[in-house]
Amino acid sequence: MAVGLLARPSSIVAESPSYIRSIQVFQSAGIPIHSVSLDKEGIDLKVLHATVAQYQSGLLYTIPTFHNPTGILMSKQRRNDLIEQCKELRLPIIEDDVYRELWLDDLPPAPLKSQDSNGNIVYLGSMSKMMSPGLRVGWVIAPEPVIERLADIKMQTDYGSSNLSQYVATQWFAQGYHEPHIQWVRGQLRTRRDQMLELLQQHFSDIADWQIPTGGFYIWVKLTVTVPMQLLFERAIQANILINPGYLYEDEATSHIRLSYAYT
Numbered sequence: 001m002a003v004g005l006l007a008r009p010s011s012i013v014a015e016s017p018s019y020i021r022s023i024q025v026f027q028s029a030g031i032p033i034h035s036v037s038l039d040k041e042g043i044d045l046k047v048l049h050a051t052v053a054q055y056q057s058g059l060l061y062t063i064p065t066f067h068n069p070t071g072i073l074m075s076k077q078r079r080n081d082l083i084e085q086c087k088e089l090r091l092p093i094i095e096d097d098v099y100r101e102l103w104l105d106d107l108p109p110a111p112l113k114s115q116d117s118n119g120n121i122v123y124l125g126s127m128s129k130m131m132s133p134g135l136r137v138g139w140v141i142a143p144e145p146v147i148e149r150l151a152d153i154k155m156q157t158d159y160g161s162s163n164l165s166q167y168v169a170t171q172w173f174a175q176g177y178h179e180p181h182i183q184w185v186r187g188q189l190r191t192r193r194d195q196m197l198e199l200l201q202q203h204f205s206d207i208a209d210w211q212i213p214t215g216g217f218y219i220w221v222k223l224t225v226t227v228p229m230q231l232l233f234e235r236a237i238q239a240n241i242l243i244n245p246g247y248l249y250e251d252e253a254t255s256h257i258r259l260s261y262a263y264t
Helices: 020-028 045-055 076-089 144-158 163-174 178-204 229-238
Strands: 012-016 033-039 059-062 093-096 121-126 138-141 208-210 218-223 256-260
Touching: 012 020, 012 045, 020 033, 033 045, 045 076, 138 144, 178 208, 178 218
Parallel strands: 012 033, 012 059, 059 093, 093 121
Antiparallel strands: 121 138, 208 218, 218 256
16 A cells, blocks of 8 residues: 555655554655654644645554554544544545454544545554454455555555455354454453553552553553663563563653553
């Protein structure tokens, strides 16, 4: 998508911090990335406007629902404002919505794509987060010319996704397995989230801050004391605990760690 949808030279804007693998994809394609900060409601629109104006960026990549790594859920009002601003800026959006089904408390606001009246938003979904990490099947919702272009790129890249995987995904929905499964997944994640929050409160309340995620997989923890991050990572590994240092997602996030309650 990065290679096929953007003219050269071009750049993208993305939330900071953001999903490490997506950042690497853009970087490997030689596409500059300009960071836009987040607040509790999602992407900062004033910073977005200034960044796009300065760099003439060609695309916004965003994870509005249970953001990775912060867990932030973009508010309904912020979504509305973002859509209007991107219309004014003529800025296309890639909406990465792979965590949408993993809400734990309340149903999240509707996708940005649901308000897309002029084909400005490319919407991404995936089976790997809600069914099985090994089922590498996803989908794209976009205007027909975009789909045709992406299909051509994919055929040139890997000759298409596995027919077996696509058949499994089709039958999964057709046979009615999805709804009971996703309800079970939500229950498991809710229990694990609550257990992790309890442990954080017991052991980290005087040395760290965090927000309670309402869905997804992650808790973004900010340490309020100075800790050598590499040493912390190594000690955690020795205790069979995997943490992701914040600098993997943002160079300046040297006092942050991403914890996942999706793993056992």
